[in-house]
Amino acid sequence: MSNTFLGMPALPVYGHGNLNATEPFPKAAHRELGNDQLRANLGHATHTIRDKRLRVVSELPDWEEMRNAGSAIKNATMANLPVLLEQFEANFTARGGIIHWARDAQEANEIVTALIRETGESEVVKVKSMATQEIGLNEYLEEQGIAAFETDLAELIVQLDHDKPSHILVPAIHKNRSQVREIFLREMPVVDPNLTDDPARLAEAARTHLRKKFLSAKVAVSGANFGLADTGTLTVVESEGNGRMCLTLPETLITVMGIEKLLPSWTDLEVFMQLLPRSSTGERMNPYTSLWTGVTPGDGPQNVHLVMLDNGRTAALADEMGRTALNCIRCSACMNVCPVYERTGGHAYGSTYPGPIGAILSPLMTGIKSEENNSLPYASSLCGACFDACPVKINIPEILVHLRGVDVDSKRSARKIPTQMDVIMKAAEWAFSSGSHLNILEKGLPLGKLVAGRDKVIKKLPGMGAGWTQSRDIPAPPTQSFRQWWDKEHQPESGVDHQSTTPEGAQA
Amino acid sequence: MKIALFATCIVDAMYPRTAQATVAILERLGHKVVFPSGQACCGQMHVNSGYFKEAHSVVANHVAAFDTDDYDVAVAPSGSCVASVKHQHELVARRCGDAALEARAAVVGAKTYELSQLLTDVLGVTSAAEQLGSYFPHKVTYHPSCHGMRLLRLEDKQLNLLKSVGAIEMVELPEADQCCGFGGTFSMKNADVSSAMNADKAANICGTGAELCSGGDASCLMHIGGGLSRQGSDVGTLHFAEILASTLENPVSVSGAVTLAGSKR
Known part of the structure; x- marks a missing residue:
């Protein structure tokens, strides 16, 4: 290699932020297994979602064809990602949106902070987002004196409890309703002291708590489920409607999205709008789907920003055997069917991305040698339930085995005494x-x-x-x-x- | 038909009766069984532990032993080992840059069947009682191992064969599709999670009131049986080949204390 600058960064640029197991998985799992309440909560919750998913998936005669289509569209996207990213940027920008490119977590956090500072605000409302969890945005903003309020019910529970999400779709899956009640009574500034653990009463308490924030917020931060390259459109798929309020009421909307979230065209969305709800919540259709394309004068946010996040995705893309992990649409079906996740919960994986997909995605994004991430590919009995459940057919067991090989090979030369x-x-x-x-x-x-x-x-x-x-x-x-x-x-x-x-x- | 038996290393060393039963069944159907003596192991322990370089010579040995025209089809009494032969061998060869081995591995893989696959799809066995004389007057539950279920898509082939055995009483295992937690070196590297999975499997098995849990993989049965044995349970594990081989005249004995996949008889 010459030292001449060729305009391209050296690969791979690994990801940083909340992507690491900080202790070896077996050790973390040992601790979590000892928590009987956690295991009971998780066993109940995962089995409920699992059964729901099976019911709605089995009623579709073309489910397998749909999975094949989802997989093919995502593979085509990854094969053509540089072109699609530029196409998306051109279309998003033409409609009045502003794009920012972030190489890693630090850059993304700095960009978002600067954009909030420009508005003069010190509070933002947030739509549930994996990308901002991944980069640790809330913690970063807090250090900068900016308060971020999670508006998704489960994210709110976790945030109020000063805890970490343990599931990508059901962040508070490790808590039952009586625990939620205790958290609300303890942490909400204004709350009915006679609050019961009835789900409707709990939801009402959260609604009352959040409504003031929605109406007063000038800035919202969101993630995105899909970016459509041919129109420059962003999508958020959700259940509660809090996202819709965040995406429409504030003046400024800042979205953080991983570069792998693109789909080539608007029509591709059809496939994923069928795959995603059935795989994630076990619903035929999700209650709220928001789509926005740049700025619409006089309607909704007038300052629309998008931070395009790499943070190790290019490194994952460079791994020929592992790259299909980027096809993930964050449905969480793999964790709901995983016998390991069911028993250890999400915290044992350390990373924002737990369960089977996390066990491959985290080390692919950070590199196998990052902290304790080399223990994650071994956190599976290779039973294959995740591959069967995956709506985009990511062969998780095969990638787990591949990464075990990468781990073993990475130590061969370094090790003097064999283990x-x-x-x-x-x-x-x-x-x-x-x-x-x-x-x-x-x-x-x-x-x-x-x-x-x-x-x-x-x-x-x-x-x-x-x-x-x-x-x-x-x-x-x-x-x-x-x-x-x-x-x-x-x-x-x-x-x-x-x-x-x-x-x-x-x-x- | 001339059938090459791939005994698999664990059956060869720990559960020879399972291979003997496989031979008995096939010979009862009038087929000739050969045992390629060069065979050892499919190599999935190496592959699944990430030791691809070491797996290369194990895979090469298996392919050398079975890449002959001396037989019509190969059979193994294991879903997991057959899945390795069919799905992993080419992968290992490719990763090690051995294109010649990759091509030969594909040929061997295509000729290799799991026992219930061979009996059902190739040899046309629909009733074990009528065609094999199988007789086993016991209450039995059945665990479908993951690799047979998800990599080979065996569906109910093993279970249907068991159900067609004379005098057998089959009881359904709750949450049967859940992994027992074996997972090869997973059982040692992540022993706590593996043990927790096995404990739930054992509880489900004991809840059926069955005398035995049958299945198609000696390794999973050793894992489940080992857990039951440690708990002091009277419930044992037994490979389905041994149940199919059992007849009224020559019954497989399951009396006595714990049986670990047939080891104690």
Whole structure:
């Protein structure tokens, strides 16, 4: 490589912000598993959404074709992203919008802050947005003396409780309604002291709390579900209507959107408006869909900004095996069906993006070596439920395995002393790369039987094996392997016709 | 038909009865079974742990053992290992830049079947009792392993074969499609989550009142059985091949204490 400036930054530029596991997943999972209330809340919530999704998906005869279409549109978008981004910019700008490009979380936060400062305001209302969670916008604004009010009910609960979201669609999935009631009573400045945990009463309390903010806010910050390149239109899909108020009432609207959120054309939206609600909330159609294209004089926000966020997306795009992770439309179906997420909750993943998609997206965006993100690809039994549920057919298990490979390879050169895992894998390579090698090992099977003793089970293994024996026995091995049995039965000189023998298994 | 048996490493070393039962079933149907002696393992433990470089020689060994015209189809009593042969081998070869292996792996993969697939789709078995003489007078529940269910789309092939066994009483397992938590090295690297998943699976199995939980993957059955055994449960696990191989004259015994996929008999 020459040092001449060629006008392109060196790849990959990794993402920063709330994208990291800060402790190894097994350690975080151990802690979260100990929280019985969390597990009960999560088990109930994920199973409810799971069943709802299955019901509405199974009523569509062309669901699989729709998934194929969604996947194809997203693949085409990623293959042509530079062109589509410029097309979107031209159309958005032509309609009076202003585009800002942010390489990473820091740049995006600075841009948003400067835009708010220009208005002279020190308060903003917010529409639920993953991108602004990812860059840690609320915390950054607070440091700059700007107060950001979340208006989505669940985001509000989490914000009032000074907690972090644990699910991308249902941020407060880890809290039940009696916990929500306690939070409201404790944190809302004006609240009915007789508030019950009836969902309608809780929603009313939130509505009363938020209404004043909506009517007085001059600036709103939002994310976007889709950006349509051929018209320069932005889209927010939501359930509560708070988003619609934020997007229409204030004078200034600042949207932060990842560069992968584009769709080539307006007509592509048809596919995703069918895929997204059914996959996320299990609804045939979401209650509120807002679309806006630049500025409409005299109607809605007159200052319309869009911050286009990279923050590691280009790095993910550069990974040939992993890039389809960018096809994600943030429906959260994968986490609702994931047996690991169901038991650990979202906080165990550290990143803004939890669950199966987070386990691939976070390390793809930050690089495998960032903090503890190399533990995330292992946070899966590879059961494949996520791939089946994904509306854009992201092969999450295959990308998890790919990233495990990236992790292992990233350590090969750096490591002086091999880990226990390295040693086991090297030994297994020898044993499993030849029938005769395996046969030699299997001659030691009676030894295992000896270890098992009279109980005929092994209850304690050393090293990594201790993970297994913490809750599982291992049966005493047989006295001979199948291979040894077969060889004895099929020795040519023995004259035994194996067709006539009765295998041991059938008589036992 | 000449059928090559891929025993799989775990069955070969830990559960030889499962492979013996597979041979018995196929021979009962009048087919000739061969055992390519060079075989060892499909390599998915290496692949799924991220050790692609080490997986290369394991995959190459499997392909060398099975890339012959000496048989018509290959069969393994495992959904997971067959899924690896069909879906992972080409991937490993490609990642290691071995185009020749990739092409040969595709040929071997196309000829390889999971046992219930072979019995149902190729050999036309619709009633185990009538065509195999299967007889198993026990109350049994069934766990469909993830890779058979989601990678091979076996649907109810294993379950339907079990239901057609003489004198068997099948009971439905609640939340059957939920992973047992095995996941290869996941069970050790994320032992806590894996154990929590297995505990729920065990509770569902015990709730059915079945004597045994059957399935099509020895590894998952070892995991489930190992958990049940540790809990002191009397419920064991048994591969469906062994149930199909069981007859009135030569019954598979399930009496006594805990059975771990048939190990204690």
